Amino acid sequence: MLTISVTTLQCGCFVGALIAGPIADRLGRRPTLMLAACLAIIGTIMQSAAMGEIAAIYVGRFIAGLGVGAASMVTPLYISENAPRAIRGGLTGIYQLFITMGIMLAFWINYGCKLNVTGDAIYIIPLTMQGLPAVLLLVSQFFCNESPRHLARKDRWEDASRVLALVRNLPASHPYVAGELQEIHEVLEHERRLMGGSTFKDLMREMWTIPGNRKRALISIGLMICQQMTGTNAINYYAPQIFANLGLGSNTSTLFATGIYGVMKMTMCFCFLIFAADSLGRRKSLLWTSIAMGLAMMYVGLYVRIKPPVEGEAIPPAGYVALVCIYLFASFFQWGWGPVCWIYVSEIPTARLRALNVSLAAATQWLFNLVIARSVPNMLATMGEGGYGCFILFSVFCLSMFVFVWFLVPETKGLSLETMDDLFGVTELVKKMDDEEGSVSGDRKDNSHHVEITESK
Numbered sequence: 130m131l132t133i134s135v136t137t138l139q140c141g142c143f144v145g146a147l148i149a150g151p152i153a154d155r156l157g158r159r160p161t162l163m164l165a166a167c168l169a170i171i172g173t174i175m176q177s178a179a180m181g182e183i184a185a186i187y188v189g190r191f192i193a194g195l196g197v198g199a200a201s202m203v204t205p206l207y208i209s210e211n212a213p214r215a216i217r218g219g220l221t222g223i224y225q226l227f228i229t230m231g232i233m234l235a236f237w238i239n240y241g242c243k244l245n246v247t248g249d250a251i252y253i254i255p256l257t258m259q260g261l262p263a264v265l266l267l268v269s270q271f272f273c274n275e276s277p278r279h280l281a282r283k284d285r286w287e288d289a290s291r292v293l294a295l296v297r298n299l300p301a302s303h304p305y306v307a308g309e310l311q312e313i314h315e316v317l318e319h320e321r322r323l324m325g326g327s328t329f330k331d332l333m334r335e336m337w338t339i340p341g342n343r344k345r346a347l348i349s350i351g352l353m354i355c356q357q358m359t360g361t362n363a364i365n366y367y368a369p370q371i372f373a374n375l376g377l378g379s380n381t382s383t384l385f386a387t388g389i390y391g392v393m394k395m396t397m398c399f400c401f402l403i404f405a406a407d408s409l410g411r412r413k414s415l416l417w418t419s420i421a422m423g424l425a426m427m428y429v430g431l432y433v434r435i436k437p438p439v440e441g442e443a444i445p446p447a448g449y450v451a452l453v454c455i456y457l458f459a460s461f462f463q464w465g466w467g468p469v470c471w472i473y474v475s476e477i478p479t480a481r482l483r484a485l486n487v488s489l490a491a492a493t494q495w496l497f498n499l500v501i502a503r504s505v506p507n508m509l510a511t512m513g514e515g516g517y518g519c520f521i522l523f524s525v526f527c528l529s530m531f532v533f534v535w536f537l538v539p540e541t542k543g544l545s546l547e548t549m550d551d552l553f554g555v556t557e558l559v560k561k562m563d564d565e566e567g568s569v570s571g572d573r574k575d576n577s578h579h580v581e582i583t584e585s586k
């Protein structure tokens with residue numbers, strides 16, 4: 130029942146993330162976030178009022194998942210389209226910080242309810258509390274503006290200039306604002322030369338037929354698959370069981386250790402955003418954390434394989450090292466594959482395809498999140514005593530991700546959103562088209578001139 134409850138939410142998240150892209154392009158980023166918040170609130174109310182009716186809880190979790198999935202796609206997109214390039218990594222990464230904060234609060238709410246609450250309230254309180262972020266999101270959107278880049282795509286240039294000046298805290302006539310607006314205009318003109326249509330079918334064709342756009346879509350999908358295959362959500366969802374497999378006996382002890390795990394994730398994500406998000410670079414962060422996470426997971430797997438914990442006996446020193454490795458894994462994840470994936474997939478797409486690309490990436494993330502949630506209980510039960518094979522498998526995935534990043538993921542630190550086309554070769558394609566059109570135009574002029582001379586004779 131626990132697995133079904135977890136995966137019902139994720140199914141909704143997958144659908145929500147997939148459909149949010151076209152909605153965000155049509156209605157705008159801000160209205161889509163408000164719609165996502167409303168869905169999450171409705172789903173939370175259904176779960177809390179279900180009074181133990183499991184079918185109603187499942188429906189409520191699916192509806193809440195629609196909102197969560199849509200918000201997971203639009204939030205990093207909205208931030209990246211508003212953020213100045215110099216601090217875009219840190220601002221977009223705040224999204225991951227609040228994810229870890231929510232996970233941490235959920236762990237401690239569960240721990241507090243276990244110690245102090247009895248009866249139906251032990252599950253009603255956690256279900257109700259998940260609606261609080263949705264309420265805050267809905268209320269906060271009344272004080273926000275639409276993304277300037279979305280306004281530009283809709284040819285609302287005066288509004289785009291006003292909003293861009295507001296978020297840059299500069300007058301609309303300032304050269305910095307004018308220059309950024311000019312970059313947005315040039316990129317949109319280039320995109321319209323490549324693909325004049327703007328229907329969903331046109332955008333899909335533009336994404337998969339133009340090599341630079343296709344590469345960006347595949348990198349986004351690959352990053353999100355890799356993020357889930359690190360095993361981070363295996364620990365998020367089944368941390369008490371994992372800590373029990375490492376020798377922690379009582380349910381209270383495992384819940385307390387899980388709460389500390391949440392605090393560690395949030396703290397390290399905050400440190401990354403403050404000290405490294407826009408200085409270390411996306412590529413370096415992904416590379417070194419791949420190795421670090423892989424080694425931490427490998428130690429845990431080998432410890433459980435070589436000296437599995439015995440129920441009732443004290444945890445040996447090597448067991449405490451394994452527990453520390455779980456916390457180190459969480460720390461390394463927040464210095465790379467946690468925040469950086471969301472930063473990267475929201476900044477590399479071309480303007481017309483940004484919503485669609487982030488939607489595809491978020492849907493991929495939720496799909497493989499679902500795969501992990503469904504498979505990990507069976508993996509822990511069947512892949513050797515204590516589930517050591519599960520840890521080793523995740524370790525191998527983490528180490529192999531180093532190769533993926535080394536060969537396929539270019540650095541984007543410090544680049545404007547409008548120069549991503551240069552990085553992935555789309556601008557060269559536009560120039561080639563311009564040259565070909567200029568050549569054809571020149572030929573026509575020459576032919577016309579030749580005809581006139583012939584006739585004059």
